[in-house]
Amino acid sequence: NAGVTQTPKFQVLKTGQSMTLQCAQDMNHEYMSWYRQDPGMGLRLIHYSVGAGITDQGEVPNGYNVSRSTTEDFPLRLLSAAPSQTSVYFCASSYRSTNYEQYFGPGTRLTVT
Amino acid sequence: AQKITQTQPGMFVQEKEAVTLDCTYDTSDQSYGLFWYKQPSSGEMIFLIYQGSYDEQNATEGRYSLNFQKARKSANLVISASQLGDSAMYFCAMRKRKLTFGTGTRLQVTL
Numbered sequence: 001n002a003g004v005t006q007t008p009k010f011q012v013l014k015t016g017q018s019m020t021l022q023c024a025q026d027m028n029h030e031y032m033s034w035y036r037q038d039p040g041m042g043l044r045l046i047h048y049s050v051g052a053g054i055t056d057q058g059e060v061p062n063g064y065n066v067s068r069s070t071t072e073d074f075p076l077r078l079l080s081a082a083p084s085q086t087s088v089y090f091c092a093s094s095y096r097s098t099n100y101e102q103y104f105g106p107g108t109r110l111t112v113t
Numbered sequence: 114a115q116k117i118t119q120t121q122p123g124m125f126v127q128e129k130e131a132v133t134l135d136c137t138y139d140t141s142d143q144s145y146g147l148f149w150y151k152q153p154s155s156g157e158m159i160f161l162i163y164q165g166s167y168d169e170q171n172a173t174e175g176r177y178s179l180n181f182q183k184a185r186k187s188a189n190l191v192i193s194a195s196q197l198g199d200s201a202m203y204f205c206a207m208r209k210r211k212l213t214f215g216t217g218t219r220l221q222v223t224l
Binding site for chain 1: 150213
């Protein structure tokens with residue numbers, strides 16, 4: 001199993017550009033989520049999904065869109081990048097919610113200039 | 114709303130000593146999960162230990178144990194026999210559908 005994979009590892013965007021961060025898992029996990037990690041703030045939930053076709057907002061959803069057309073993939077779209085979105089982004093998955101650990105991808109370091 | 118508080122921004126411990134990292138949480142739910150993750154300087158998130166809110170026994174995983182006190186809403190991580198490789202950020206997290214993280218504690222293990 002590859003586990004949770006994320007692409008790209010690094011990305012630099014200009015303000016106003018859009019892009020999609022890719023996330024895939026091969027563990028047949030129902031639950032997938034996106035977090036951002038800023039210095040001194042831990043990880044904050046952006047969006048999550050409890051299954052294909054079902055998504056919901058987390059703590060900091062503004063400026064981001066998600067969709068879940070398959071169990072395996074959960075892309076995160078930045079609609080119009082802003083410097084405040086400079087962060088490290090982690091994708092995670094788990095079998096189900098609540099009592100199951102989440103497996104994290106290696107992260108994407110995004111810089112918006 | 115769920116909230117996790119880690120009050121120790123940084124901790125030092127000598128090699129081979131035990132260390133306790135504090136975590137308190139706030140929730141009105143009865144069923145939830147508590148987790149600890151380690152983040153070394155390389156950046157990946159590594160799962161360490163899990164405690165369910167209905168589990169009566171404290172969780173243990175090798176050198177890691179979770180001191181769960183439900184009435185106090187605390188879930189402290191105890192690392193026994195610290196090693197240099199334990200130097201990292203440690204995050205406490207709580208899960209009820211969504212996973213909420215604390216701000217983390219940076220642990221430095223010294224010789």
